[in-house]
């Protein structure tokens with residue numbers, strides 16, 4: 726499940742999606758999944774991706790496919 730997905734009109738890899746959410750580089754990522762929830766800003770579909778921003782931390786990030794909204798489970 727590491728296929729690329731379209732986010733805000735651009736094709737992104739799991740790595741790129743995680744970097745958009747984190748606004749920084751990340752060490753490692755899992756695949757992109759559908760989060761089964763809707764964006765609180767625009768009602769669009771939300772994707773999730775698990776990633777490691779550093780060696781000691783694992784974060785699940787959420788990003789709207791249609792607008793700039795994102796959050797993490799921190």
Ligand SMILES: [Zn+2]
Nearest residue numbers: 764767789792
């Ligand atoms: Zn949105």
